[in-house]
Amino acid sequence: MTAPADRQSHAFGELLTEPAPAAVQAPVQRVVEVVGRRPVGAYVELTFAAPETAGRAVPGQFVAFAIGGRESAMLLRRSIAIAGTGDGRLTVVVAPHGPGSTWLAGLQPGATVDVVGPLGRPFPLPEPGTPALLVGGGYGAAALVGLAGALRERGSDVSAVAGAASADRLCSVDELSALAGVTVLTDDGSAGRRGWVTDAVAEQVGRVGVVYACGPMGMLRAVAELATAAGVPSYVAVEESMACGIGVCMTCVLPVVGADGRTRFSRSCTEGPVFGGDRVRFADVGTLTADVVGAAAMGVLPA
């Protein structure tokens, strides 16, 4: 483990990113109807008639679904990235995983669901015209489609890398291809190149002015490290276990370096999910190090 002193100097000296600013509009809570359902490989794409939610959404934000209705024994909300908005509709891509996401993925057109959103901090946009690299792992690519559109509108040249374990776990490749040059990679070679997204990121990072990533934590870490090593700012949308999605439960924290250079346990729902890639202390997720603000009161002695 790196000594806290090293982290401090790193934190104060050389960060390439600013903390992502909060969204301008407040979230709403609405009961919305499913108007479209389409299996895409291992995932299910759901579209809702949700004009107020969709109208407020900015790329990088997510929504939180209640599972199973008023009497449900599953109380905690499920957070899902916003994959698309337009015409008063909200689109998400759900990977059936445990009981809650499986319930969501099984929703049929005509069904209704309680959704809170848009939530979280959007991707900060660079100076107009800055060339950008977007990196999506699995269903994480869905969260980058809106961003690709916004960057194009501001004159950025956009390239994207989409990766997954296998072809059926790729996502949003067609949508991204309409907006960007896309490199596809799979672990097993069943689509695109065989390999990891980091292979393509390493090749392309030198040609861009900013990197954005959404996907599993291990991938985010690797992409952020590549970008930082190349002197390129990166923004990552993290996926931490969330109970409420709105900032009241404190379950979703991870160690993040703030604007003042100090590390805090920051809520990934309200202070994220988008963080500067060089601000997330990936190696320390799930641990408490002595330099986290308030660690002393927990009985962790400074090193």
Added chain:
Amino acid sequence: MGTALAFAPIPGPVLTASGCSAFGQELEPFVDLDALGAVVTKSVQLQPRSGRPTPRMAETPSGMLNSIGLQGPGIDGLLADELPWLAQRGARALVSIAGTRVEHFAELATRLRGVPGVLGLEVNISCPNVESRGEVFACDPVAAADVVAAVREAADPAHPVFAKLSPDVTDIVSIARSVTAAGADGLSMINTLLGLVIDPDTMRPVLGGVTGGLSGPAIRPVALRCVWQVHQALPEVPVLGMGGIRTGLDALQFVLAGASAVSVGTAVFNDPSAPARVHAELADALAARGFASLRDAVGYAHR
């Protein structure tokens, strides 16, 4: 449905629960904060606390397990940022205080004297007592009484002091007697029950803190039993009831058992507008049963 927390009048009987609505700000898009009985703040200590490392929660049948470890800004942060924000909006704060020594609690009560917007204090005695090898104050009638007496002595005379009891005791009535004899103006019941979840894949406890507090509808019958027993033994002592309240009919059960106000905790994670909804549903439920006032219904099930 006006009611009171002991001698402090409040406009409605529904409050938030400590640790389940942070300091109120995040609920603003969903509920009218100044229409709530009060916002019960996350337990505050003298120093800022990082809280425990993740994972901090696990969903359980009709409930959840949490081990947040009282993450919070400490009393200075509360006084500088959170309480002025609530006061500005006309919301009342029932400030939850916590510590590991009797003097910590007393100092917190002193710091909160005369602070605008503070309605009263809730004393979270479900904390380890460093002077008793970490035994929880709430489980020892003498230690619990020592804390409450010190807080009552130090607190603003205009602030009612509510002692928050743990259900993890053999005889909750004896603890209730002890803390009311020591000067508690009312009792908050109940805090979470200690629980454990093991991940069958890793074959280790899920939570970073190993054990955690169980909350939500799963604990409602236990909470209701505690309120019932204490109201039966001490009918004059005001009770703020909580534990698994999700609907107005749940709240009604607590009122009938002896609570003159209720807190909505975990249900907020499922439905951020729950405090306002429970208020409306409780009003309807009382009217439908012919109660002219909330007071007439308090303890009505004991007839």
